[in-house]
Amino acid sequence: MKLKNSALIAIIIILIITISIIGVVTFIPKETKPEENITEPSKYSEKATTILKEKKLFTKVNNLDYSKTLEVMLEENTFNEKYLDAYTKIDYEEINDFPTTINNLLNNNYTYQEINYILKNYLSNINILLNMKHINILEFKDISNFDINKLERYLNYSEENDYDLKTVVTYVNIGLDLEGYSEYKTYTLEEAKDITILVNKYHKLPDNYEPDDLVSLSYNQNYKLRKEAAEAFEELTSAGVLENVIFYPFSPYRSFATQNILYNRYKQVDGEKVADTYSARPGFSEHQLGLAVDIRSSNLTDNLTKEHYEWMLNNSYKYGFIIRYPKGKQNITQYIEEPWHIRYLGIDLATKVHDSGLTYDEYYDIYMEKR
Ligand SMILES: [Zn+2]
Structure with missing residues (x-):
């Protein structure tokens, strides 16, 4: 019996040892092939x-x-x-x-x-x-007028306003995140001659810029525009007459000096803040370009009738003019609605701006600004 027990214990011990060895061998990490020895071409x-x-x-x-x-x-x-x-x-x-x-x-x-x-x-x-x-x-x-140098301004403006990114980029490019007149580009005399030039609170004309091709309008010898704009204006006027839309120019070209007097008078009466909403500071007026003219429906008022304004909206571009300060765009143009103020751009560009539905400030930034 004793012997049998001993044998049994021996067998059990042997079994335990065997199982242990198998277990240990199994769990020993396999020797991985060192990558140093790989001969595959690198x-x-x-x-x-x-x-x-x-x-x-x-x-x-x-x-x-x-x-x-x-x-x-x-x-x-x-x-x-x-x-x-x-x-x-x-x-x-x-x-x-x-x-x-x-x-x-x-x-x-x-x-x-x-x-x-x-x-x-x-x-x-x-x-x-x-x-x-x-x-x-x-x-x-996909925002074509994105300028990485203005990135920080885009991000700040985007945080403060609820516009989509495309609008943010255009508005910041125009300068709308800054106070008007706080930072602006001044054109050279040569640049100022360009018919398509953008003039606003962020783009200034040289003080001494005066177009060299001003001609009188038939309505009044003292009223002048640059030749190309004057001719187009006569055509626009004739086209209106044919449709019984009769209007008159009352403020075409204005020199820097005239604008200076005018703006300062408004400023005295209404204060700078209010004057800035309807009158440009000298050097910042489209009238100094000789390409803008204010029109009115009669000599008794400084305005256009609603019907005349509608006609102008739908027809002026065909003669090269746009309504520069349209209704509902004050936040972009920085001027109150001015139905009477039209700007000459040439038929081709005026048509494109009209069709885009954009203000000229936006159109200029998106399609014309050199980057
Ligand atoms: Zn005007």
Whole structure:
């Protein structure tokens, strides 16, 4: 009996040992093949390959398409493993601080899609983006008049106003996030001659600009416009007469000096703030261009009748004129509605502006401003 028991115990012990050995052997980590010994030809430089093998990433990476960006990151010791996937998808650009730039953008939560877009479009302005929090840059992708130098202004204006981004960009480009007259461009004498030039509270004419081709209107020898505009105005007037829409010019070309007197008189009467809503400061008036004229329906009033205004809205562009300060656009033009003020742009441009439904301030920024 004793012997039998001993044998049984022995068997059990042997069994336990056997099971233990099997268990231990099973759970011993298998000796992995060191990547240093892989002989597969590498797509990468020697230095990059060595690092990849050290990090045991070689097989994984070498199976993917070659990436110059990844290679540079490895060679410049700027490789951060958590961005491996992004590196392989970022297009390489020949710039000095490429590796740091890429890491900074990635640290700033930019995706590889965003980074590729930035590298392609804003390489020379990249610091603007590096110096601010992550922004959804792709949201601006289809906005043709987007100007990255104004990015901070767009973001501020967008926070304060409920407009869509496209509107935000145009309004900020016009300058509407700034007080009128606080910042403006002054044209050269040469630029001022351009028939299509935009004049508003952000675009000023030189004080001494005076058109050299002013001619009198048939209605009154003292009333002048630039030749092309004067001829178009006569045609517009005749077209009106044919449809029994009879109107008269009462304020065409005004010199800087005249505008100065006029504005200061208004300012004295109404104060600067109110005067600014209906009268331009000297140098900022379209009348100084010799391309704008105020019209009225009779000599008894400074206005156009509703019918005449309607006719003008629907017909003036055919003769090259637009209504420059239309109803409901005061927030853009920065002037109260002025049905009587028409501006000559030439038939082609006036038609386009009319068809766009935009104010000239907007149209100019979107389609004509050189960027
Ligand atoms: Zn006017």
